[in-house]
Amino acid sequence: MGVLADGLVQAFQLLIHGDPKVIQIALLSLFVSGIATLLSLCVGIPVGSALGLARFPGRQILVSLVNTGMGAPPVVVGLVVTIFLWRSGPLGMLHLLYSPTAMIVAQFVIAFPVVAGFTLAAVQQLDPKLRLQIQALGASRVQMVWLLLKEARLPLFAAVMAGFGAVISEVGASMMVGGNISGQTRVLTTSIVAEAGRGDFALAIALSVILLTLVYLVNLVLTMVQQRSKSR
Amino acid sequence: MNGAILPDSAHGLGVNGLSVVLGGHKVLKIPSLEVRPGEVLVIIGPNGSGKTTLLLSLASLLKPTTGTIQYQGAPYREGGSTLQLRRKFAVVFQEPLLLNTSVWDNVALGLRLRGIGRDETGARVRKWLGRFGIASLAKRQARSLSGGEAKRASLARAFALQPEVLFLDEPFTALDSPTRQTLIEDFESVLRETKVTTVMVTHDRTEALVLADRVAVLLHGCIRQIGAPEEVFAHPADEDIAGFVEAGSIVHGVVSSRSNGLVSIRTVAQDLRAVSTLALPEGTEATAYVRYEDVAISLPLPQSMTASTCNQPRGKIVKTSPVTGSLLKVTLDCGFTLAAIITKRSWQELGLELGKEVVATFKASSVHLLPTQSKPGAPLLLPTEPGR
Numbered sequence: 001m002g003v004l005a006d007g008l009v010q011a012f013q014l015l016i017h018g019d020p021k022v023i024q025i026a027l028l029s030l031f032v033s034g035i036a037t038l039l040s041l042c043v044g045i046p047v048g049s050a051l052g053l054a055r056f057p058g059r060q061i062l063v064s065l066v067n068t069g070m071g072a073p074p075v076v077v078g079l080v081v082t083i084f085l086w087r088s089g090p091l092g093m094l095h096l097l098y099s100p101t102a103m104i105v106a107q108f109v110i111a112f113p114v115v116a117g118f119t120l121a122a123v124q125q126l127d128p129k130l131r132l133q134i135q136a137l138g139a140s141r142v143q144m145v146w147l148l149l150k151e152a153r154l155p156l157f158a159a160v161m162a163g164f165g166a167v168i169s170e171v172g173a174s175m176m177v178g179g180n181i182s183g184q185t186r187v188l189t190t191s192i193v194a195e196a197g198r199g200d201f202a203l204a205i206a207l208s209v210i211l212l213t214l215v216y217l218v219n220l221v222l223t224m225v226q227q228r229s230k231s232r
Numbered sequence: 233m234n235g236a237i238l239p240d241s242a243h244g245l246g247v248n249g250l251s252v253v254l255g256g257h258k259v260l261k262i263p264s265l266e267v268r269p270g271e272v273l274v275i276i277g278p279n280g281s282g283k284t285t286l287l288l289s290l291a292s293l294l295k296p297t298t299g300t301i302q303y304q305g306a307p308y309r310e311g312g313s314t315l316q317l318r319r320k321f322a323v324v325f326q327e328p329l330l331l332n333t334s335v336w337d338n339v340a341l342g343l344r345l346r347g348i349g350r351d352e353t354g355a356r357v358r359k360w361l362g363r364f365g366i367a368s369l370a371k372r373q374a375r376s377l378s379g380g381e382a383k384r385a386s387l388a389r390a391f392a393l394q395p396e397v398l399f400l401d402e403p404f405t406a407l408d409s410p411t412r413q414t415l416i417e418d419f420e421s422v423l424r425e426t427k428v429t430t431v432m433v434t435h436d437r438t439e440a441l442v443l444a445d446r447v448a449v450l451l452h453g454c455i456r457q458i459g460a461p462e463e464v465f466a467h468p469a470d471e472d473i474a475g476f477v478e479a480g481s482i483v484h485g486v487v488s489s490r491s492n493g494l495v496s497i498r499t500v501a502q503d504l505r506a507v508s509t510l511a512l513p514e515g516t517e518a519t520a521y522v523r524y525e526d527v528a529i530s531l532p533l534p535q536s537m538t539a540s541t542c543n544q545p546r547g548k549i550v551k552t553s554p555v556t557g558s559l560l561k562v563t564l565d566c567g568f569t570l571a572a573i574i575t576k577r578s579w580q581e582l583g584l585e586l587g588k589e590v591v592a593t594f595k596a597s598s599v600h601l602l603p604t605q606s607k608p609g610a611p612l613l614l615p616t617e618p619g620r
Contacts, residue, residue, distance in 0.1 A: 127327075127329070129325060129327060129329055130329055130331075132288075132293055132323075132325070133323070133325060133329040134331075135293060135318065136291060136293055136318065136321070136322070136323035136325075136399075137322075137341055137342040137345055137389070137393075138315065138318050138319040138342055138345050138346055138393070139345050140315055140345075143345055147331065147341075150331075151331055151332055
């Protein structure tokens with residue numbers, strides 16, 4: 001109990017005093033996960049729409065791959081990305097390992113199937129007749145996809161939240177490809193693991209509170225936008 | 233078929249050798265069909281007859297398995313020209329299928345997709361919202377509308393496009409009766425005013441009677457008869473069609489004599505006389521079709537005078553069902569089943585009731601003989617109460 005209370009007090013102090021180190025860690029977390037989520041939206045929404053709307057041979061296999069990817073363990077993703085970026089690996093010449101860029105890549109690989117899977121489900125739950133009606137109204141293919149995504153905007157916000165939630169909270173991949181280097185690749189989750197490992201539970205709790213608060217604030221903003229768009 | 237119509241449609245829609253196979257079943261087989269410019273063609277048929285499939289094919293929303301459809305002489309093709317073609321059409325489906333936005337935006341949608349300017353879009357949306365009596369709902373969320381309001385919005389959305397051809401798929405089903413009635417009236421006046429070429433499919437015969445310039449009867453994926461509504465309802469080409477349009481009684485019998493175009497038909501009960509040009513030798517089976525409207529009901533007189541050109545079978549009233557407003561359909565058992573449509577007033581004036589014996593009177597010229605389909609083992613008499 002004492003540990004928890006100490007942690008909460010310390011978290012409060014860190015937040016109040018604006019400890020530059022902690023702020024830097026929190027900002028890096030937001031930056032890495034934010035960029036990774038944005039990238040996964042850019043790729044995941046078109047891929048999910050295509051899988052949900054088009055019919056082509058091999059579609060089922062791709063859909064099941066996306067669904068599997070939604071539950072892929074981050075540590076395995078981290079391992080694969082590490083192997084690719086390793087000095088002697090296929091992309092070793094890019095010298096990306098143990099950099100924020102490598103963490104963005106790994107988190108993108110984690111978030112992309114989540115976003116694609118949610119998008120797929122979102123467009124599939126639309127009335128199939130609505131597509132026919134939109135076509136009949138004279139929509140081109142691009143216009144139709146745009147209208148359908150607009151129609152599915154509520155569940156699409158869930159895709160954003162799920163994608164961001166998956167990457168801000170993962171630790172395995174960030175630890176592996178980032179290396180938890182202080183001031184460079186240390187993010188909230190990796191430092192929580194490190195602090196707890198060193199026995200500094202109070203700091204670990206403080207960082208956890210900050211992480212939870214961040215996740216809450218981001219989702220609060222997204223939820224507000226989502227609910228406002230409900231009847232637009 | 234009342235004479236095959238060759239698709240000579242430089243201006244309207246023409247269908248040639250169309251067939252559609254869905255899931256291994258041939259659901260549509262239309263050798264030829266023409267939609268003339270400016271006409272309202274209503275395609276009637278029971279559920280599962282392929283109505284919607286035909287409509288989607290005509291509206292270039294479904295690619296037929298074989299055959300061609302052409303509009304203004306140019307056959308439908310795949311690719312970019314399909315979009316150009318679709319933008320000349322408008323389709324109203326059974327469900328309103330409005331997007332989750334305001335009524336105004338829904339009605340403006342097709343115009344925006346076509347890149348039509350703000351001012352014109354605004355003017356057209358305003359006009360058609362007003363024309364369908366929903367101007368006050370412009371800012372409402374489409375999903376909050378009642379069934380009838382949503383249907384009006386979807387009709388306004390279609391008319392705002394000023395389509396060259398309007399397609400409608402059972403647009404008035406799923407509405408309650410008074411809503412439906414006023415909407416059909418409003419729709420009819422808009423149709424007469426715009427004179428847009430219209431293809432509508434429905435299973436409702438009264439809609440066809442009210443709206444159609446021509447009616448096509450679609451049964452099992454084939455167009456079996458096409459013509460003016462009065463013609464189709466008064467002279468169905470065969471028994472299947474007569475059974476579907478359900479505007480008259482069907483009586484089976486055998487030709488017993490014929491002279492001067494007057495044919496006598498022996499039935500299980502009383503004989504019928506018909507005026508017919510069909511070459512039916514004595515002894516052949518014949519199927520008589522008598523429109524409900526053409527049958528008058530009176531009380532039996534002690535000695536009834538029967539003109540040779542009149543039928544006066546006696547029968548008992550076995551069933552009544554309301555038709556519309558002041559009309560009543562009265563079903564008689566004359567040995568065969570015969571029905572008449574009379575006013576509720578005459579029902580009361582004659583003091584009619586179930587089980588009462590009456591005389592049904594109809595002219596020989598009101599008996600339409602159908603070409604007999606050879607159905608081995610079919611009973612000589614069939615009751616004429618199919619489904620609804």
